[in-house]
Amino acid sequence: MATVAKDFSIEEKLTAVLTLQKIDSKRDEIKTLKGELPMEVNDLEDEVEGLQTRVNNIDSEIASIGEYIESRKAAKKEAEALIKKYEKQQDNVKNSREFEAITKEMEMQELEMKLCDKHVKDAGVRMQETQHSKLQSQSLLEAKQEALAAKKEELDKIIKETEKEENELTKNSEKAKEKVEERLLTAYERIRASYRNGLAVVPVLRDSCGGCFNIIPPQRQAEIHQRKKIIVCEHCGRILVDNDLNESVKA
Incomplete structure (x- = not known):
């Protein structure tokens, strides 16, 4: 006033x-x-944060795909174990009805194994695509981080050189x-x-x-x-x- x-x-x-x-x-x-440096730094910080979030989400997706692949492999092993079990049971069947029932169960488990193989293969393709996407995002993130570091260094240098004068001018302006x-x-x-x-x-x-x-x-x-x-x-x-x-x- x-x-x-x-x-x-x-x-x-x-x-x-x-x-x-x-x-x-x-x-x-x-x-x-200072020019547009403060705004550029803010924009780059937002971009870095967004890219880091994207990389984190991709890492989560890769982990999820990995867990799914392991679960399908485990399911295949279970099917293999059941087939071996049914093969032993076939040696002790009492009639053709039991034999046919066991044979159908074995066929079901064989189909399950093939399905598990397909799931693992499809998930492997998705894993490769996701890992490629991560490499692209990571590369872009590193480039943005380098640009941000350079802009910050430039801005910090200007601030360091002018801070004292700017503070003094602000006080003088108010006076x-x-x-x-x-x-x-x-x-x-x-x-x-x-x-x-x-x-x-x-x-x-x-x-x-x-x-x-x-x-x-x-x-x-x-x-x-x-x-x-x-x-x-x-x-x-x-x-x-x-x-x-x-x-x-x-x-």
């Missing part, structure tokens, strides 16, 4: 808001230096806001939010607005130079200051 006394002169008000602009512009330079008239601060923040470059206060350079570069009429320039009222560009709405004041104010 601005706490400026209402009897400050226009020049003092302009100086205060221009100082704030200079500080915020330096903060913007640091953000520009500068306290010296700007409340209505002027509201207008400043509204205008600043309207433009990607964050410029709400600009000087008149070569007879033109320093924001939109439209020509400023001579009479208007004279009024700006007098610093007796706050004047905004009729084209872009930015607050205008004369270049002498702009040069004299430092962040």
Whole structure:
């Protein structure tokens, strides 16, 4: 919240808001230096997490297929054991009816063995496909992890180099806001939010607005130079200051 006394002169008000602009512009330079890196890091982190989940799910599927193959192999062994059992029983049958019944049971177990072999073969094919899918996902995951590590290293380096300055500028920005008239601060923040470059206060350079570069009429320039009222560009709405004041104010 601005706490400026209402009897400050226009020049003092302009100086205060221009100082704030200079500080915020330096903060913007640091953000520009970081560029899209923070967003890229976040996106890569999401991709890595998604790929890791995919690999984990594939591992679970591979384990499940392996268990199924083992169960089918065990079922085949059980069928083989039953066939041997029935073969011994055939030697002790008392009549043809018992012999036929045992023979049918043996045939059923032989079919079960063939079915188990088919299941094992089909599961083996699925296992190969799943393992191939894992290799592809794992390769993509490793590539994304390498890219993420590089982006993080680049971002961390920039943060390390600029953190102290950025923190100091943030503190200075808050202090500068306290010296700007409340209505002027509201207008400043509204205008600043309207433009990607964050410029709400600009000087008149070569007879033109320093924001939109439209020509400023001579009479208007004279009024700006007098610093007796706050004047905004009729084209872009930015607050205008004369270049002498702009040069004299430092962040």
